[in-house]
Amino acid sequence: MNWQTVHSLMNLEIKLNSKQMLKIKLNIYVFLFIWVSLLSCKKDNQDFTYAKINELQINADSVLSINQFDTLKINPQILQSKPGAGKFTYQWKIYPDQIVAGFTPMIISTDESLNAVISVPPLLGGYHLEYKVTSTDNGVAAFKMFTVNVTSVFSDGWVISSSKDGNAELSFVRSDYRVFYTPAMSVNQTVYSGHAIGTYVYPISDGTQLGIGFFTDKGNYRFSANDFLQTGTSVTSFTPAKDKFTFSLSKFKTEEYVINDGSLYAASIFDGPLNVTYTERLSGDYYFFPKVITSTLFNTYFYDNKNKRFMSVAFGGFYITPAFGSSSTAFNMGNTDMLMVGAMDGPQTSSSGVYYFVMENSNGERYLYSLSGAQPGLNQKILNSPEIESAHSFASSLLLRQMYYATDNKIYQYDILANSSTLIYTFPAGTSIKQIEVQPDNGKTLVVAANAGSTGQVYFFNLDNLGNISNNTYSQMIDGFGEIANIAYRKRN
Structure with missing residues (x-):
């Protein structure tokens, strides 16, 4: 046997030993794994028997309808697969069926049953109301979805602008005397800071819809009269001035006019724009009384207390021109030599209107003027009328030849034909009358x-x-407002 043969035998033995060693090692690893697993099972005595989750089923009508600002009540029936097995938290969340800019989902309750005022505005497609019941034991939640259709609750009534706690507020008193104190704030989830200057109701486009303008010393806003949803803003180069401000549309409803501290501003409007920017002050030598006079279709009139004359702006242009006057008429519209201290709407049509004006001469004497269309009508010195010289608010009867006027806390009725006045109501001391109006619809x-x-x-x-006060007192009194700036009538659509 040579060395090569011996070397080959040794290599074979080594190879066999290597395979045996690998087998031995493998057996050892298997044994160790089984041993460790057995030890683990011996130490861990966990019970892996699973309990069934308490399943919930929520039963209630899924499609609901409600008037805006009414209270929605839902008492859902909650069925548990394991009754009394746990505690739960609750959440009611409402959001539109379609995306609405600026609207975020609102959580309106965290109670098991719903009892909440629905202030969201009517929307095409309605709202989804999501009811969520969550187990506090394991976090598992059950859901129930409702469809809620909201309808308008506003029709004819009075819009009130007021100031309260540093904020400007819009309120509404419906013709049945239901009161909505802060609908604009509730609907838009917005606080309107500042002090109210005035609110005005105006027709949109063809007049089938109505808008509400709201002017404050911190901003100017526009709302839908159907639901108080804010639709836009009014941009001005001035700050509205308290008791020196008014707003109106032309008879054609294509121009808006604002008088602020004697100056006139305007804007062209078509199809109810969302945002309106007013012009700079219309040029001219004038200081207008705060009343827009829409007595004719093609001309809108104003009264210049600086030069004691009527002036007008023609349809389609923002240029102020002096009114044509004649000494042969009841009064000269181009030169009255009178100071205007009051203005009232008389009967109105779609193309013309009657207006009454309380005028004062240099001696402090007061006169009653009227304008029908573009024609001067009445020119009468007011006689037999207590405190007429200090009267600051006026309202014309729409049915009789009468006028009402108010001092600080008293109301008088003036009979035009008799040319005399009667005291018809006195408020308690400390009550100051801000504005009087005759309701236009009746x-x-x-x-x-x-x-x-x-x-x-x-x-x-x-x-x-x-024309007298029935039973010598008011039929209804509503309080709870802030300091009132003005009131405006909202007619039925």
Whole structure:
């Protein structure tokens, strides 16, 4: 046997030993794994028997309808597979069926049963109302989806602008005296800071819809009169001035006019724009009384207290021109030599209107003027009328030849034919009358906005066939407002 043979045998033995060693090692690893597993099982005595989860079933009607600002009540029936097996948390969340800019889902309750005022505006497609019940034991939740259709609750009534706790507020009193104190804030989830200057209701486009303009010393806003959803803003180069401000549309409804502290501003509008930017002050030598006079279709009139004359702006142009006057008429529109201290709407049509004006001469004597279309009508010195010289708010009867005027806390009825006045109501001392109006839809309700310090009230007086106050007192009083800036009538659509 040579060395090569010996070397080959040794290599074979080594190879066999290597395979045996690998086998031995493998057996050892298997044994160790089994041994460790057995030890683990011996130490861990966990019970892996699984209990069934408490399953929930929520039963309730899925499609609901409600008027905006009414209270929605839902008492769902919750069935448990293991009754009494745990505690739960609850959440009711509402959001539109379609995406609406600026609207975020609202959690309206965290109670088991729902009892919540629905302030969201009516929307095409309605809303989804999500009811979520969550187990506090394991976090498992059950859901129930509802469809909620919201309908408008607003029709005819009075819009009130007021200031309260540093914020400007819009309120609404419906014709049945249901009160909505802060609908704009509730619908838009927005606080309107500043002080209210005024609110005005105006027709949109063909007049089938109505808008609400709201002017404050911190911003100017536009809302839908159907639901108080904010639709846009009014951009001005000025800050609205308290008690020196008014707003109106032309008879054609294609121009908006704003008088602020004697200056006139305007904007062209078509199809109810979302945002409106007013012009700079229209040029001219004038200081206008805060009243827009839409007595004709093609000309809008204003009164210049600086030069004691009527002026006008023609349809389609923003140029102020002096009104043509004649000394042969009841008064000369181009030169009255009078100061305007009050203005009232008389009967109105779609193309013309009657207006009454309280004028004052240099001796402090007051006269009653009227304008029908573009024709001067009445020019009468007011006689036998107590405190007429200090009267600051006026309202014309729409049915009789009468006028109402208010001093600080008294209301008088002026008989135009008899040329004399009678005291018809006195408010308590400390109550200051802010504005009086005759309700346009019936002409038989005198509406009075008054303030007692920083709180406001609105009074409704029924008028009899002679224009007197029925039962010598108000039929309804609503309080709870901030300091009232003005009121405006919202007619039925």
